[in-house]
Amino acid sequence: MSDAGTSLAALVRAAAERDPAAPAVVAGDQRLSWGELDAAVDRVAAGYAERGMATGSRVAVQLPNGLDWLRAVLGALRAGLTVVPVNTAYTDPELEYVLTDSGAELLVAVAERSSLAGVPVCPGPPTADGPVPAVADDPAALAFLCYTSGTTGRPRGAMLTSGALRANQEQCLAMTPPPVRGDDRVLLVLPLFHVYGLNAGFGLVAATGACAVLEETFDPRASLALMAAEQVTAVPGAPPMYQAWLATADAAGSDADLRRAFAAVRVASAGAAPLPEGVWRAMRDRAAVTVWEGYGLTEAAPVVASTLATGRAKPECIGGPVPGLxxxxxxxxxxxxxxxxxxxxxxxxxxxxxxxxxxxxxxxxxxGPNLFAGYWPDGAxxxxxxxxxxxxxxxxxxxxxxxxxxxxxxDLILVSGFNVYPAEVERVLDQHPAVVESAVIGVPDPRTGAAVRAVVVLAPGERLTVEELQAYAGESLARYKVPTSVHFLASLPHSLTGKVSRARLRELGLTGADADAVVPAGSPADG
Structure with missing residues (x-):
């Protein structure tokens, strides 16, 4: 591990010492050099100390992408605190659970209220001009409690140390080509409260001294214009982003803006959810960019594998493990x-x-050294x-x-002892011209143990019977893989990173064993 220090705050200090005038962040009309960002982090660290927060205390941060998020989080780390990043879409009950479970002593948020669940709320990062607390840069120190959605039950706080985050940065930067270099301008529209945007995004920017081009929320048309204007060279992304960019080009009737936005891009990557082959090929053919796909999880801080690690870009492939894992x-x-x-x-x-x-x-x-220390609070x-x-x-x-x-x-479905992988069935169903999107889940079956149920969204104006969809699927799938029941919905629930949430479908009661074919009254498929 390098001697620059392990925490994100230490990496910011190292970048400032190497070249204080180098650009660090572009956020709308605001532009900060590494020296300016480092000084801002000092003021926030002093602000936390002035509020009496001791080393190891937890501070929850619920802010959108922007300079305030960076200041609040980096200042907390410099003060020796543990950060609890909170999804900006969380409702009050969801937020209250995280605050209570983590034992957070302060919530930094945009909300104008004095407290929530007994936790004081600070409207933006606290600042002070006093002395910055001297905190040892300990790789074993708990840096983040990242709450994962999980497949069932309440979210759990994954304990990520500074050393684990730094190890994953170095693993990623050991790939050829590296996803981020010191001369890159990196689009950061992935939510910074998610570990992907947090470490594979800003973490790599801080580790290399590159420049982050921040967007508060993702707007496909605006982001294409921003990429062109700022000459973005690196894009860590998720499949819905690439799909939206292609759809924007389709709506415009031209790929000109798409190609202009990606003209300077050196490395584009995708993670958080599988990237459809059609999207991978369309980006290569229409935007003239190869999207390098990867795979990770919060508990690995987060990158586990990438096609960058093998140097072989393939559709629907996650390549090999990152070096050192x-x-x-x-x-x-x-x-x-x-x-x-x-x-x-x-x-x-x-x-x-x-x-x-x-x-x-x-x-x-x-x-590997990038793995988490277990779930809060006891490392389970x-x-x-x-x-x-x-x-x-x-x-x-x-x-x-x-x-x-x-x-x-x-999510594996065991039908009469045979494995059925939902993703395989979904790929077939999604190829039907009337289907926009599908999800496959298992339902109890007294004869086979489990059966395959498809939940399907149809394109506007399309009509499709259950029997027609089953016949279509039967052309490509073994009989036991063909859905025995189909439920049509107007839309499917998705996670923040674009994955269809099969767990949410189960919570909606779509795994009941009733009826072989489920078609809601009034569905475009009915009749």
Whole structure:
């Protein structure tokens, strides 16, 4: 690990010392050099100290992307505090839960109120001109409590140390080409309260001394104009962003603005959700840019794998593990609770294992210095005694050794003992010209143990019967993979990063075993 220090605040100080006049942040009409940002962080750190907050205290930050977010978070880290980043879309009950569970002593937010759940609210980062607290830069110090949505139950706070965040930065920067270089201008429209925008975004900017081009909210047309005006060279993104940019070009009837925005882009990446092959190819053909896809999770701070790590850009592929991270696929069908690593020479066969591939599918397990310290407050469910962490995600390796995600282990549907991966079924359904989007979940079945249910959104004005959709799916899927029931909705619930939330569909009661075909009255599919 480098000697620049491990915390984000230490990296800001190091960048300021190297070149204080170098541009650090562009946020609307505001522009700060690294020297100016470093000084602003000092004032906020003094502000926290003036409020009597001691080392290790938790401060929750619920602010949109912008200079205030950076000042509030970096100032807290410099003061030795632990930051609890909060989703700006959280309702008061959701926010109250996070505040109570984390034991936060202060909430920095835009809300004009004095307190919430007994926690004082500060409207923006506190500032003071007093002395900055002298806090040792300890890689083992708890830097962030990042609350994950989880698949069931309440969110849990993933404990990320400064050392874990720094380790993942160095793992990412060891790839060729690196996702961020010191001379880059990096578009940061990913939410900074999400670990992807936080560390794979701003963390890499701070580690390299690059320049962050911040957008408070994502507007596809405005962001294209901003990218062109600021000559953005690096874009960490999520699939919905690329889909929106392509749709904006379609609406304009020209790819001119799209190409202009990406003209200077050196590296464009995608993570947080699978990137459809059609979007990957359209960006290559229409924007003249290769999108390097990756995979990660909050508990890994967050990047685990990327096609940048292998140098082989492929659609619907997450490449290989980042340097310095061990990754194995483990057999999820082993006897009892024991899992075994799949040997490299094992070759999957048949319909259920992802087709022709060299290994898997199996659950992704990882080991490395970037892993979290378990869940708040006692470190529960962290890496095992040997340092390994099961991700719950299933993948297989192709003939080149590159990884392809299959699905969440928890979303796997076992029909008469045969594995059905929802993502495989969804890819087929989504190809139907009348289907905008689909999600597949398992429902109880007395005969087969589980059955496949599809939840489908149709394009405006389209009509489709359950039988027609089943017949279409049957052309590409084995019979047991074809949905036995279909529920039509106007839209599907999504997570912040664009993933369809199957957990939310379950909460809506769409996993009941009633009716073989579910078509709500008045649905465009009815009749």
């Amino acid at each position: 061990e990754l194995v696929l483990r057999d999820t069908a082993a006897v009892g609770a024991v899992t075994v690593d799949l040997p490299d020479e094992e070759t999957g066969t048949g319909e259920d294992d992802g087709g022709d591939n060299d290994e898997g599918p199996g659950e992704i397990w990882v080991r 469910d962290g890496p095992d005694a040997d340092g390994w962490l099961g991700t719950g995600d299933l993948a297989y390796r192709d003939a080149d050794g590159d990884l392809h995600l299959v699905d969440r282990r928890s």
